Amino acid sequence: MARRARGEGGGPGRGGGAGRTGVKGARRPEVRLPQLEPYRGAGLEPDGDYDSLEFLEEDLAGQDGAGARFLDCALRGCALDETRLRHARILDSVFTGLRGVGTDLAESTLRDVELVDARLGGVQLHGAVLERVVIRGGKIDYLNMRKAKLKDVVFEGCVLVEPDFGGARLERVEFVDCAVKGADLSAATMTDVDLRKAAELDIARGVDRLAGAVISPSQLLDLAPVLAAEMGVRV
Secondary structure, three states: OEEEEEEEOOOOOHHHOOOOOOOOOOEEEOOOOOEEEEEOOOOOOOOEEEEEEEEEEEEOOEEEEEEEEHHHHHEOEOOOEEEEEEOOOEEEEEEEOOOOOOOOOOOOOEEEEEEEEEEOOOOOOOOOEEEEEEEEEEEEEEEEEEEEEEEEEEEEEEEEEEEEOOOOOEEEEEOOEEEEEEEEOOOEEEEEEEOOOOOOEEEEEOHHHHOOOOOHHHHHHHHHHHHHHOOOOOO
């Protein structure tokens, strides 16, 4: 089971080196998997129950695991092209080296999860709930998180191409050494969102929704033309 970690530095205003601004750091999961059994199934099943299993380089493309529950599981090097996992519950698990296009995780729940070195495109996470999740390394194109709820989520060392956070709620979310390209923040709400350590920050829409986030002085300069355009100021 995952041991629920406190924010870096041990408390509010310390995580992410945020003492001066008062922004609260995200609490990261510390996933400690039990002894795992190799997955020997014939494929995912709707409402399936997967407990303490290791999925190693499985081809799960096109399979239907809608409503399934994954507890204390590891998925390593699996293919998830068009895999249907809508309404799934993924708890205390580690996903490493996943690849695929069009994976459907809409309205799913991810809690105490690590997603490492994924190569994904068109992932559907709209309406999903993410709590104590780390997304580290890899590249995700066209991530759809519209109306999702993110709490204690860290994007670290990854590349996000045109992520859509439209209408999403972000609380204690950190972007660390990652590239955010063409983000859509339309109608998003933010609380204690730390963007200062993002390696690249490009916001295509919704720059006016940055209230509740903290950015660096250099990022402010980079975003100045977008902010000016949003305010109707001609430079």
